[in-house]
Amino acid sequence: NAGVTQTPKFQVLKTGQSMTLQCAQDMNHEYMSWYRQDPGMGLRLIHYSVGAGITDQGEVPNGYNVSRSTTEDFPLRLLSAAPSQTSVYFCASSSRGTGSHNEQFFGPGTRLTVL
Amino acid sequence: GDSVTQMEGPVTLSEEAFLTINCTYTATGYPSLFWYVQYPGEGLQLLLKATKADDKGSNKGFEATYRKETTSFHLEKGSVQVSDSAVYFCALSDFNDYKLSFGAGTTVTVRA
16 A cells, blocks of 8 residues: 655745645545644644545635545645745545544645745 | 644753653543654654543553543653654544644654
8 A cells, every 4th residue: 555645745836826736545545634734833734525525624724725526536726826835735544434533644745835 | 622732842862861742732522632753754653642531542662641630641752762853743633523633743853
């Protein structure tokens, strides 16, 4: 199993550009989520999905879109990049199982810089 | 809402020293508590967890006990190694919820 994979690993954008961060998992997990990691702030939830066709907003959703057309993939779209979106982005997945008890598996991250 | 407060550090220790990282939480329900570790250049991985009061999670020599009366989940290790250098995150998820709330993270550096 590859686990959770993310591409690209690094990305530099100019203000106003759009892009999609890719996330895929091969563990047949129902739950997937996106976090951003900023110094001194831990990880903050952007969007999440409890299954194909279902998405919802997290703590910091503004400026980001998601969709979940398959169980495996959960791309994150930046509509018009801003310098405030410079961050490290992590995708995570977990099985539904017993809900909050389940371990979330994280991808290696995408480091995004917006100039 | 739910929140986690943890000692921010950075923490620098010598090998074989005792490590403790404080973590306290605020939650309305009955949360599950977690410690995640992030090694340099990698994503987060689960270190240990506890799902109810007085549970002790343990892994790789690390321990943490879920204390409901003090709303705490402090991480401890009796003798650290250079390989324990990492960022440690305390986190919680509310009962039957998948969303994690994270603390700010504590950077630990262990010197030989």
